[in-house]
Structure formats: C-alpha cells, structure tokens
Amino acid sequence: MQHFSKLSAPVCLSRLDAKSRLLLQALMSGASGAHRALTVFHRQQRANPDFSLSNLIETLCQDEISCPDPETGPLVVKPNVCLFSASFKQNLLLFIYLVHSVLPETTILQLLSCLSQDSHPNPWVTALCRQLRRKLGTQPDEPLYTKACSQRLQEVSECLLGSEVTGGWAKCFSSQMISSESQSTSDLAELGTQRKRRGSFVHLDSDVEETGQQSKRMKLEVDESVSAEEETTPKASESAAPAETPASDSLCDVLPEDIKVSFLQIRELLESQSEWDQSSTDVFKVLNNCNTSQVEVFCNMLRLPDLPEHTLTKLCNSILSLSPDLSYSTATSLIKSLLLEKVLTLSEPASRCLVTAVTSLCSRYPRPMCHALIESMLEEENIGHPQAELLNRLIEGCLDSHYSLLVLQMTFRITWSETVLSVIHSLLDSKPVLNEEVFTQLIQQLISQAPHFTKSLKFAKMMLTILSKYSSHVTAAHKQSLSSCLMLNETFLKKSLQAALKRITHT
Incomplete structure (x- = not known):
C-alpha cells in the first residue's frame, strides 16, 4: 500500500492482514492517531464482530534485527514496537487503554514487557505504560512520573x-x-x-x-x-476531543493568518447541521491559495475521513463548484484524505452518498483520482468485492480511454487476484487504445500469471476478450507464447481459447 511505503520501523507488513495494516496506518497519523485508530477499529468491528487485534499486537511484539547506528553500531535484536517513533508508541498505548476490554490481559502485558526493552525510554511512553499496568491492577501504587x-x-x-x-x-x-x-x-x-x-x-x-x-x-x-x-x-x-490542541498549535506554526481564519470557518461549517448557501461554498476558495503542505495540514486537522456522509455530499458539491479548478497536487491531497479511508474500510457495497462523491470527483479530477484513490485501492492486497464494484463504476462511467490505459498499467505492478481480474476485465471492455509496448506488457503479465489461475473462469474470460477484441495486436511471437500458456488452462473455455488463437493470422 502506498501509505505504508515510509514506515518508521522495519515491521514486516506481509505478516499483517489488511485491516491490521489500516489500523497501523491510523496509529502513525500524528497526534490524532489514537482517535483515528479507534474510529477505524469501531468500523471494522461493525463489519466483522469477530475481528481481533491479536495479529497486530503479536507482530509488534515479534523480534526484529536492526542497526541503531548504520555506520558503527552493531546489529541488535529488539521487538518491532521498540523501533517505532515515540509518537506512535503514545498513540498505540492510548488506543489500547481505550479498547483494553477486548484484549486478553496477557497480550497487553506482553506488549508492555516489549516496550520496557526500549534502550531510550520516552517519559510519556513510560507514564502510559504505568497507567495501563495500573488499569490492569498489576502495579496499582507505582507513580506515573519518573524520578x-x-x-x-x-x-x-x-x-x-x-x-x-x-x-x-x-x-x-x-x-x-x-x-x-x-x-x-x-x-x-x-x-x-x-x-x-x-x-x-x-x-x-x-x-x-x-x-x-x-x-x-x-x-x-x-x-x-x-x-x-x-x-x-x-x-x-x-x-476531551483528541488532538484538538496539537492541531491548533500546528495551525499557528504552519498556516498564514488569512488561511488560518478560513480553516476555522470551514471547521465550524463542517460541524454545523444547517444547510450551506453560496457564502458557505465560497469559504473553500482558500484551497486555491494553499500549497501542498498547507492542504495536507488542512485535511489532517479537519479529520476529513470521519465526516458523516450527508456532510461529505455537501463538501463535494462545494469543491466541484470552485472556479478555477483545483491544482493536481491540491486535488490529490484532498481526494486521498477525504475518500481513501472510507473506501478501503468498505465491507458492503458503497452507499449512494459515497458513490456520488467518488464518481463526481472522478469526473472532474480523473488524474488525481487515479493516483490518490484508484492506485491505492489496487495496491491493497485483500481488495474486496465492494472496492472492485466501486472501481468498475468509475471505469465504466468516469474514465476515458487515456485514464483507463493508465489504470491498466497500474495493474501490471501488483499481484493479481480474482477480484483484480474483474477490474482488468472492465478496463479491457472499455476499449482503451493500447499501443504495441503496453500490449506486450499485458501479454507478458498474462503469461506470468497463468500458472496461478489455471482453473479460474474469470482469467479464461479475460484472455478470451483479449484474443477477440485485440486480435490485430497479437504478433507471431505473442501467438507462440500464448499457445504454451493456454495449455495450462483447465476450464471448459480451453478449446474456445485455442480456437480463438488459431483464428488469428498474420499477413
């Protein structure tokens, strides 16, 4: 996943399931991490009451080899959690304090034991560890502050x-x-x-x-x-509402006074229950005056992923009414903050409000949508049917041939699954204009993936679509490689595939 590309500790992400990685991302999102993680966890519990935090905690407690000083220091073995920043540890401990009732006491004590191995303990982390032990009744009389x-x-x-x-x-x-x-x-x-x-x-x-x-x-x-x-x-x-104060401190330090005033107006607007008029929409014009870092500060402080859906609709309408259009970088930051978390946590088909927001923003800002949302969705290892259904809606109704081709190329960089196959099939049905280089990459990808989908009807149907709709692109070299590839197929479409390949002639 894109947002995990710069972790502050070498945790092996392959050990974590998708939901645990989403929680990890929330815990790493700065001062509001504990609040964000709690929101994500509640959504995950509603979607799957059996979801457990055990995988995340166990992975954080596993030993990892690290080198504190790459130039002179020796290799050391420490639990993964010790290799994260102090702010992450604070967010993690606050989050666990809030949800400790759903965790076995032994699991919490194991994590605290791992944190005690930190060679440079942070006073705040120490205080939180002691508070958790006090909550569990294991060290009721120990003071929270250090000597x-x-x-x-x-x-x-x-x-x-x-x-x-x-x-x-x-x-x-x-x-x-x-x-x-x-x-x-x-x-x-x-x-x-x-x-x-x-x-x-x-x-x-x-x-x-x-x-x-x-x-x-x-x-x-x-x-x-x-x-x-x-x-x-x-x-x-x-x-108290978590992270209100750090957000305001960041506001004073990062944003100019005029932008700061607009932020306060927008925050009040998002929290109000009244209808928005034209003057309300005009407040968002400040986004055209912000640079990329200021937009990111804006989004983080407004907690856009937590917006209720009726407010999401009003916000999207206001963004779409802005003139001139937002810059690429501003639109990308805004779309990612506003929609990504909502889309990745879907466990059932997207609501009408969410579909409207995604499709309307995609129609106006297709390139930012491809890079901020669609690419991140495709990179999600366990992409589900609700996400694939939403992607197919975007492909069929919002993306022209150029952007369908861009998304198709994105699929060449990920591991295919049955769900991804349905997305690729939709992309091919939209008839993007494939040049010789891209078509060769597609054929190479088909050949490399074929051994994993020998019994997959979706894979067979996708190959049949390629051989039927793009037969003019198939060269003699392609035909020879595809012939060997089709021998692996074990579905009832095998003969149809071989017949379709045989009909392709070269002049």
Whole structure:
C-alpha cells in the first residue's frame, strides 16, 4: 500500500492482514492517531464482530534485527514496537487503554514487557505504560512520573517562589535553561520533548490559543508539561476531543493568518447541521491559495475521513463548484484524505452518498483520482468485492480511454487476484487504445500469471476478450507464447481459447 511505503520501523507488513495494516496506518497519523485508530477499529468491528487485534499486537511484539547506528553500531535484536517513533508508541498505548476490554490481559502485558526493552525510554511512553499496568491492577501504587521528572518538578517549584513580578516566568525559564546546559544536555532535550508533546493529553482553552502573548504561552507550557505526567493521562484523552490542541498549535506554526481564519470557518461549517448557501461554498476558495503542505495540514486537522456522509455530499458539491479548478497536487491531497479511508474500510457495497462523491470527483479530477484513490485501492492486497464494484463504476462511467490505459498499467505492478481480474476485465471492455509496448506488457503479465489461475473462469474470460477484441495486436511471437500458456488452462473455455488463437493470422 502506498501509505505504508515510509514506515518508521522495519515491521514486516506481509505478516499483517489488511485491516491490521489500516489500523497501523491510523496509529502513525500524528497526534490524532489514537482517535483515528479507534474510529477505524469501531468500523471494522461493525463489519466483522469477530475481528481481533491479536495479529497486530503479536507482530509488534515479534523480534526484529536492526542497526541503531548504520555506520558503527552493531546489529541488535529488539521487538518491532521498540523501533517505532515515540509518537506512535503514545498513540498505540492510548488506543489500547481505550479498547483494553477486548484484549486478553496477557497480550497487553506482553506488549508492555516489549516496550520496557526500549534502550531510550520516552517519559510519556513510560507514564502510559504505568497507567495501563495500573488499569490492569498489576502495579496499582507505582507513580506515573519518573524520578527525573519528580526532581525537575521540585526544581521548578523552588524557582517559581517569588516570581510574581512581570517577566518572572520568562526569567525563571531562562535561568533554568542556563543551569540545565551546564548540568545535563540530555535532561534539557527531555524537557523540550515533553513540552512539544503536552498537547496530546491536555485540552487548552481556545481563547488562550488565540492570544499569542509570549508570557501567557510560557505559563501554559509549564502548567501542562507538569500536569500531563502527574495526572491520569488516558482519562484526559477520553474526556476531551483528541488532538484538538496539537492541531491548533500546528495551525499557528504552519498556516498564514488569512488561511488560518478560513480553516476555522470551514471547521465550524463542517460541524454545523444547517444547510450551506453560496457564502458557505465560497469559504473553500482558500484551497486555491494553499500549497501542498498547507492542504495536507488542512485535511489532517479537519479529520476529513470521519465526516458523516450527508456532510461529505455537501463538501463535494462545494469543491466541484470552485472556479478555477483545483491544482493536481491540491486535488490529490484532498481526494486521498477525504475518500481513501472510507473506501478501503468498505465491507458492503458503497452507499449512494459515497458513490456520488467518488464518481463526481472522478469526473472532474480523473488524474488525481487515479493516483490518490484508484492506485491505492489496487495496491491493497485483500481488495474486496465492494472496492472492485466501486472501481468498475468509475471505469465504466468516469474514465476515458487515456485514464483507463493508465489504470491498466497500474495493474501490471501488483499481484493479481480474482477480484483484480474483474477490474482488468472492465478496463479491457472499455476499449482503451493500447499501443504495441503496453500490449506486450499485458501479454507478458498474462503469461506470468497463468500458472496461478489455471482453473479460474474469470482469467479464461479475460484472455478470451483479449484474443477477440485485440486480435490485430497479437504478433507471431505473442501467438507462440500464448499457445504454451493456454495449455495450462483447465476450464471448459480451453478449446474456445485455442480456437480463438488459431483464428488469428498474420499477413
């Protein structure tokens, strides 16, 4: 799958089923990972009540060979989960805290044991591990904060005495930084890491986020970096909407002020239950002023995969009404964020709203749709019938010959299955214009795949379509290779295939 191409740890994806990989993707999606994973998991449970997290946890607990320092360091063996980033571990532990009731206690304890093997433990991860053990009743009296954190808290408390005058907080922290540099650079880095991650567990008041006053912001950073590790961290994630604060922090840092205002308007619009008028649609014109990274920030903070379907329809109508059209990169980011997760988690035929959204966007933006959605669907190893049905709708109703040819070439780079065969058959029925090079690639693919589909009627029918509709493309070399290929066929269409090949003559 495309979105797994840059994992932060060498987990062997072939060990995971498609649903577990989708969960893994959600957990890797930044500060909102735990919330996204919970949403995906609930959808998977509704589709299949017997779905289990065991495969994912067991794979994360399996040992993997790694090299911390590729130049000088020796090879070490560690559980897969230790090789991921600290943010992934935080998301994973928060997610498990929320769904621990569906997991055997031994499975959770095994994961915690693996995390304890981390050579550079993160304070937040340590606190979450202890909180999970406390929840399970295995270590009820162990404090959540580390000894280093306790010592730092005491130092900060002593430093704050008599700091009520203006600038006292800033003075306090400037002195802290100077003393810390002389004592321990690693402690300073740890404090900085904790400050950056404070928003994963604490919900700030939105008015405070808007002030931009440095002294107030510094006060908040200290209060939350102190309280987040002392308090019961997962309870904060249950009571407040996850990742609202990190999203707002990212907004202030990444987006210009005018785009930031538009984001707040769009968020309010998506959350409202009222009908949208023309002024509502005009808000989305800001997308034409965003670069690719800003669009990605927009999509992540708006949590587009979680939109209810009635809002999805209104959003798509607003996007389609924009003039001028969105750029390729903007449309690609938007389509991927808006539709990919919804489509990949389908366990039954797509709803009318979803079909309308996909087909309408594909008709207007076929190239971004091919690369953002269709290619990712084809790369999904266990693509199901609902996904294939949706793909066939797009092929038959939205893609012209040029884009059908592009999608056909995408199938040359994946492993074929019965479901993929039905998609290829639809592509061939749409009669894309095949040049000599592409047709030769198709024949080579047929020959290489034939041993796996000797009893497949779908494969036989697809070959019959090629021999009938594209007979003028078949060269003498093709004919000889196909003749050997047809000998492997064990379906009742074997004689028809051989007859169709025999009728092809060369002048």
